[in-house]
Amino acid sequence: MWLDAIYHALDPIAFSLGPFAVRWYGLAYFAGFMCAGTAIYRVSRRWGLGLEMDDVINVMVAVALGVILGGRLGYVLFYGGGYFLANPLKVLAINEGGMSFHGGLVGALVAGGIACRVLGLSLPTICDLAAIGAPLGLFFGRCANFVNGELWGKQADVPWAVMFSETGGGMVYRHPSQLYEALLEGLLLFVILFALSRRRPAWPQGTFLGSFLALYGCFRFLIEFVRLPDPQLGYLLGTTWLTMGQCLSLPLVLAGLGLLSWARVMRRDQRAFA
Known part of the structure; x- marks a missing residue:
């Protein structure tokens, strides 16, 4: 099991600067935003x-804040399982983990919309551009997972x-579902x-955002079928069917198909302002 050997050779901490530890997860976020911006x-x-680099940087900064805030809030609301009601201060403990893609997506759309309004950019076009770059961020994020x-x-x-015995996975070999997601949702x-x-x-x-959401x-x-659900939630129907991730993904597929239909009917040029 060569992947198992590689996993156990990896440390979540990339390097330390005095008392500060720099984790691969943080570097993955940085690499993801840099590659997406490029x-x-x-x-x-x-x-x-005619977008200037300054415009791209400003939008990416806004989107990054939206992803972090929305991702954390989404995790608290959808995956908290009552934990954060009993421990409200833990909502701010992002360093302890807990981010939701679906919440991050909403946060990115809201923050990106505000940035486009301030900068005078076309929101539909920026959303399409962001949809093209976003999978790169997902790739690095899943690798960090x-x-x-x-x-x-x-x-x-x-x-x-892969065996994840050191992080609570027990003495059994499991699907490396993080890598499945990195390859499918990312690359x-x-x-x-x-x-x-x-x-x-x-x-x-609308073509690219719609395609991104649907795919x-x-x-x-599909990957949720080989990925364990969050332990505080488990399966929502019975013992082996329907996870929270699947529940939140179905509306994305419908929204994506709706956007693709809208794009085909409206046929708005990417240089149109709206």
Whole structure:
């Protein structure tokens, strides 16, 4: 089990600076936003949008704040299981883990919308650009989950199964569901959207955000079948069916399909302001 050996050789702390420990999780967030920003800028130039680097940086800073605040709030609301009602100060303890993608998505949309309004940018176009870069952030984030030994999968006997005994997974081999998500929600989704972005003229507004929501929702729903649910929630229907992640992913698929339909009907150019 070569992945098992690699996992046990990894430390969640990348390096230390005196009393401060720099974790791979924090570096993953940084790398994700940097790579996403680079992708957004390159695609915007290909589309001839005239976006300046300062505009991209300002939007990315706003989105980063939205992701962190929304991700934490989403985790508290959807995955807290009553814990945070009894321990309200723990809501601020982000260093102890607990972030929700779905909450982070809402936070990113709200913060990005505010930034677009202030900067005078087209929100639908910026959302499409962000959808192309977002999978890169998901890729690094899921890799960091693997390094931390969290969010592991169900017991498995596949050749690439991993034992997470040091982080509570027991003496059994499990699906490395974090890596499944990194490959599907991260790399594959980015390759699909980036390839679509090379079409000239560009696909109409809403195409990329709609595709991102629909595909992410499908990938996440499927991977939840081999990923253990959060222990404080368990399965929502019976003992083996329907996790909170699946419940939150279904609306994303519907919203994505709705956006794709809207994009096909409206056919708004990416350079249109709205």
